[in-house]
Amino acid sequence: MFDVLYQHILKKVNITPKEWEFITQQCIPKKVRKKQYILQAGDKAEFSIFVTKGCLRSYSVDAAGEEHIVQFALEGWWIGDTSAFLTNEPASFNIDALEDTEVLLFPSEALDAIFDQVPMFERYMRLLLQGNYVAMHKRLVSAISTTAEEKYLRMQKQYPDIMQRVPQHMIASYLGLKPETLSRIRKKLASEK
Template structure:
């Protein structure tokens, strides 16, 4: 059950067997059915979640009921409302499962204790936070400087199989496009 997360961690830090056991002892295995929420707007995010199976999305809903997807998460990725998690304030995003999914969750209080017991986790989560910031900044810059076609190609490069796992209208939402625009881009790409 812990192979994927321990492999992921080993790319950034080295743990002794005892440290790995300490870490896995605080993880909570959770199954999330398709369309079930992992987190809802207004709840405080108490967990960082590592996806071991499935696909989830983080999104907001505007006043007209339109969904705006901020992030997809697949196997080997972390997902949470990071602002809520770090500030202990109500979440501004929903997170739900697009497929039957499984996550390993670590509660904030357990993570804080882990920072003390296994200092290497300070380094790990600093790296993860830096990577999240870089990805966020790249996404913002792409949305204001790339054409719709370039954004779609970047999306495919980042999520090579996701276009076969989620509906086209959700990919359009993530990219800030209409489904019709995305359909035209996909048709053009198919002809190349």
């Protein structure tokens, strides 16, 4: 299961076998069954999480008790409550498994140690964050300035794999729509072609 991460890193930067060994020693492999939590709001966000198999989601619950899905993570994705992880405040997001899932857990100190020992890992992380920044920027523009239908079409184009594996009402939540609205949009689109 380490191999998914190894390949992911090699796509961005080169590291030596020794460095790779160091990295593997810093993290904790873990299996999570469907519906189990990896992080709950209020907990300390001890880990950054790399998914090697399966699918996770992070979501917040607002004052009215509504869930808002903020991110999905399939194989090869990082996920975590970055804010809580960095500031050491209690988590404000929940993370749970939508399928039986395997992950690598990186404690904060482990990551810092890796950044110090393996400079190319710091570059890997910077490149990841840059890519992330760009993706989130686009999602934000879409969220602020497009119709429900456009949001749906954009998501279908950008994350066809997620659309296939995740229940429809969660897609709706991710897009900031109600399940009924998404259902009607799908119906309309189906009838149009």
